[in-house]
Amino acid sequence: MKKILLGNEAIVRAALASGVSYVTGYPGCPSAEIGDEFGKIAKENGVYAEYATNEKTALESAIGASFSGLKVLVNMKSFGINVCSDVLLPLAYTGTKGGMVIVVADDPSCWSSAQSEQNSRMYAYLGHIPMLEPADPQECYDFTKIGFEISEKFNMPVILRTVTRCAHQRAVVEVDEPHSVETPRGDFVKNPHQYSTMPPRTLEMKKELLEKIKKIQAYAEKSKINKIVGLPKSYNLKVGIIASGVAGLHVMEALEELKLDLPVLQLGSFYPLPKEKIIKFIKPLKKVLVVEELEGYVEKEIAVLAKDANAKMEIFGKNVLPIIGELSAEKVCGALSKVVGMKFAEFKTKNLNLPKRTARLCEGCPYWYILPTIKRIAPEGTIFGGDIGCNMIGALPPHSMYDYLFCMGASIGVAHGILKAEGPERSRKVISFMGDGTFFHSGIAGMVNAVYNKSNPLMIVMDNRITAMTGHQPNPGMGKNLMGEEAPELSIEEIAKACGVKNIKVLDPINQKELEDVVKEFLEKEEISLIVCKKICALLLKKQTAEKHDQ
């Protein structure tokens, strides 16, 4: 059956076709549609689906399910793998029981990511974890299924690393007819020898892990995920291309554009690499161009392999392609023309110097009542800390208010450090801003640190009653979970109180006078203070009103 699918939708379909029964993760762009879709279809397909409080608890949840024998899909964006890395690395040592595929979606060019242009491929090396790189929705579908196969065959978690142009690409995909499965119940069979990492067993486990990777490499050598495209006569020029993931699409486009016929080794497995296949491919070549986005990890591997296999071969890669930003057919054309020595005139764009239209707060967004007001009334020199979510739009004009911005939950953690460093005699004010989703994700730990180590930031939690930026996902403050069931509604102010925060105020920021008065009062406090500005996301309100109207 042929269907047009988004890369993320293809992953969902393939996971279902593979018999997945447990889905967990944390929403982020460009991976969010995976969890969101399962939220809608889980029940009818006999699947359990959740959004965990953060990526680390998600992966822990996944491990519990896998050890109990269930097939698990985990979904997160690039930065999520940083959050769960603590539990990811020992997972490679213990291995899995039920198959586990972990989707990690990178965002080259930072279309929807603030904190860094992360290349999560390095985690494969760091943890010795197999990693597959699909190029398009069809490969998202195929590789998810292969990922589960590898995971079950070798009892290893497999990372499916996508990028924006793959996860958010739509294309025609050949899919199997969907079939529903009975939800299997898990059964945790005790096996501490395998499931507990504890020296001296830990080093033994590392040895077992490396042996597994060798076997998976042998599998990768034979697998169709690494394929050579091009006819024998294409070898005439003695120039070959090795492409990784989505870069392969740009290579095919560039070859067509330049009317070149060159052999291409399209790598679908980033780790372990099919070394024998690569050696066979590069042996007859005089030149090879390695096309991969961001840092040239594959290129370095090729250089090592070429030392023995074909030392005279010239290797091109990051000397003709950028490390920053996603690739395109044009960039590959530019690189290829240098390698084969032909002319290529890049299209000259005009520059009309048009004003940039950056992201902005939506019409009616409650944050309009908070950010400008606090900026206006805060004393001269106040430091403002931003966080991840809709609130980061506060970094852009017309607000331009954040003095620092890092990752989920960092606004309060860094605020504490500044206050301790400057000391109380400076009496500088530091105000941190985060949303409700971020508070539950990782804001609590920073708040506890400020209480325990005695600093006095003013923490503003802008509670818009949902995780808004990534497309309206539920969080623990809402009283609902991903599958639409009623759930305990965790109170931000009660949590803060239990953590020892003494100055707490919950208010509706539309009451501007009250907000101003409380900010002024709390800025004089010697301990940490918290204002929870509670007002529903304007888009969510609109949606809810429309739904009520329909009923």
Next chain:
Amino acid sequence: MTNKIFNLIINGVGGQGVITLLILIDQVAMNEGYDVRSSELHGLSQRGGSVETHIRFGKKVNSPLIANGKADLILSLEILEGLRETEKSGKQTKFLVNDYFLPFLGSLTAEEIKKQLGLIKNETYIIPASKDCKEKLQNEIVCTLYSLGYAVAKNLIPMKKESVLKAIDQMVPEKYKELNINAFNLGYGS
């Protein structure tokens, strides 16, 4: 048309319905028997900023991205975003721009934008999609379908009316079908 790839850029401002239109056109392309690939952006980029999406269809499409200068048609839902696309349009690129302006702090005036749009040598159509939809259908968001209707009627895109109507029937929820068809016909007949 069969051996050539048709390159369509749809752009506008986050929230205008760019992606909804893209999903529909993908389906139309499939209904016409083409291979199709498209690329879109979500998340931060969707929050009121410039949104540019690419659709490519033809016999066999390799990449979902359209190289600079290669677009056949640029369908802009907003005039400044339409003007922005002229920075990288080729000689063959045609422009279909919804006469709708979403100003922001520091943006040019509508007059200035339209003046600059009037200076380009490309085949350009500036159409009152939002205005007509608001007046006649009491709904601005379907300016997307209006624009598609106009593009089909004027042969700016190699798609048949029946394929679009079929795609609407396949993709649009029952209660919005009539509205979408009306908007399409309004643009088609304008």
